[in-house]
Amino acid sequence: MTSDDERPRTPEGSGRPGARRVLPGLATLLPATTELYLDLHSHPELSGAERRTAARFADWLAEDGFHVLRGIGGHGVAATLSNGEGPAVLLRAELDALPVAERTGVPYASTVTVPGPDGRPVPVMHACGHDAHLACVAAAARWLAAGRDSWRGTLLVVGQPAEETLSGAVAMLEDGLYDRITPPDVVLAQHTASFPAGMVAHADGRVLAGSLTLEVGFEGEGGHAATPHLTADPLLAAAGTVTRLSTIVARETDPAERLVVSASSLRTADAGHTGNMIASRAVLHVTVRAFSEAALDRAALAVERIARAEAGSAAMPPRVTVARSSRSGVTLADPDVTAAVRSAHVAAFGPSRVTGWPATSATEDFPLLTGAGAHLHGRPGIRGAYWMLGAVGPAQWAAAPGTGAAEKFRSLPGNHSPRYLPSVRLTLETGTTALVTAALARLTDRAD
Numbered sequence: 001m002t003s004d005d006e007r008p009r010t011p012e013g014s015g016r017p018g019a020r021r022v023l024p025g026l027a028t029l030l031p032a033t034t035e036l037y038l039d040l041h042s043h044p045e046l047s048g049a050e051r052r053t054a055a056r057f058a059d060w061l062a063e064d065g066f067h068v069l070r071g072i073g074g075h076g077v078a079a080t081l082s083n084g085e086g087p088a089v090l091l092r093a094e095l096d097a098l099p100v101a102e103r104t105g106v107p108y109a110s111t112v113t114v115p116g117p118d119g120r121p122v123p124v125m126h127a128c129g130h131d132a133h134l135a136c137v138a139a140a141a142r143w144l145a146a147g148r149d150s151w152r153g154t155l156l157v158v159g160q161p162a163e164e165t166l167s168g169a170v171a172m173l174e175d176g177l178y179d180r181i182t183p184p185d186v187v188l189a190q191h192t193a194s195f196p197a198g199m200v201a202h203a204d205g206r207v208l209a210g211s212l213t214l215e216v217g218f219e220g221e222g223g224h225a226a227t228p229h230l231t232a233d234p235l236l237a238a239a240g241t242v243t244r245l246s247t248i249v250a251r252e253t254d255p256a257e258r259l260v261v262s263a264s265s266l267r268t269a270d271a272g273h274t275g276n277m278i279a280s281r282a283v284l285h286v287t288v289r290a291f292s293e294a295a296l297d298r299a300a301l302a303v304e305r306i307a308r309a310e311a312g313s314a315a316m317p318p319r320v321t322v323a324r325s326s327r328s329g330v331t332l333a334d335p336d337v338t339a340a341v342r343s344a345h346v347a348a349f350g351p352s353r354v355t356g357w358p359a360t361s362a363t364e365d366f367p368l369l370t371g372a373g374a375h376l377h378g379r380p381g382i383r384g385a386y387w388m389l390g391a392v393g394p395a396q397w398a399a400a401p402g403t404g405a406a407e408k409f410r411s412l413p414g415n416h417s418p419r420y421l422p423s424v425r426l427t428l429e430t431g432t433t434a435l436v437t438a439a440l441a442r443l444t445d446r447a448d
């Protein structure tokens, strides 16, 4: 990508509606992009420990002439390419992987393990596609750096740590991200999902749910399992809470509203691991997903009310504590920015490769980087667009059981599965093109 002949130009259509447009210069970018992806995939790092991943990403951007800052909010990377007057557009990707043992069987599968808190090895895998997001952002950054004659403004690139723990965006912002780079006008991101590679999907309004995790503690007198009448038995109150939690959705929530309340773990502490002891403490984790802040708060209050009522019904009531942690906001697509990005994608891919996206109960800390995080960065005017990137290759799609798309979606391994396997070429090609065309739609928008 050094000679003028190979320099990327603004993509142009063939004039036929629905025809596939190819991003000029993409083919020359793909070998290095693929190499980066395969390297990241076979060297995954857990949230907060993304040292090597961050270094590779930062080095790539420095090579393309970006001014690169490292170590923001942990291993966060922020890079700037100034190219005259115009809007500032930020492309964001995540650095972290998951504690999952890969079972894809591909030659580049991760065999990485790291020592866990108890000393036992913890397997690590890029099971959420963040390696693909990084490779696509890296390729898009390289394309836009080489093709800077075709746009004006400031291109910003962020490699965010610890998305899976919903702590990386807040850490970067609290470490002064937007004081250390030009604050963006628009933030763009994409996420791989289990629909055909080669396609992108846009939501109207709500893209992903907001979430809240609650830790509910029950504490009281433990004792001998043969004399339960002398104990408070905190485990019983916790178990009663688990079975009653489903009523928050089934009996307290309008059927038209989408809400998820899941008891995700229950464990006992303090001598609770032997068969003849009743533990003095039980800890229950509950995850709530909803599409409004009010619904999250209402569900959290309901969890607390049920826990206290279950405990209170005992002859010797255990004490109840409720702590809220790792909250994330609803990911909303800004209507104007999303419309512009969607049009750019239709122009680039043709209408048959751009589809709709029904809001899902997965969650993200992406909204904090937009105006929704103004309580952290003081800039309510930052707008965001977030789209989904198909990652299932044609052979995997054809082999998935089911006749229609809905049946296939259910049977394909989704994000966080040990068998999650994005199709390399199609995902990288489409993801890079989607980012470049989305960025150009803003960077060449003089009215902004």
Ligand SMILES: [Zn+2]
Pocket: 128, 164, 415, 416
């Ligand atoms: Zn994930």
Ligand SMILES: [Zn+2]
Pocket: 128, 129, 130, 163, 191
């Ligand atoms: Zn993810």
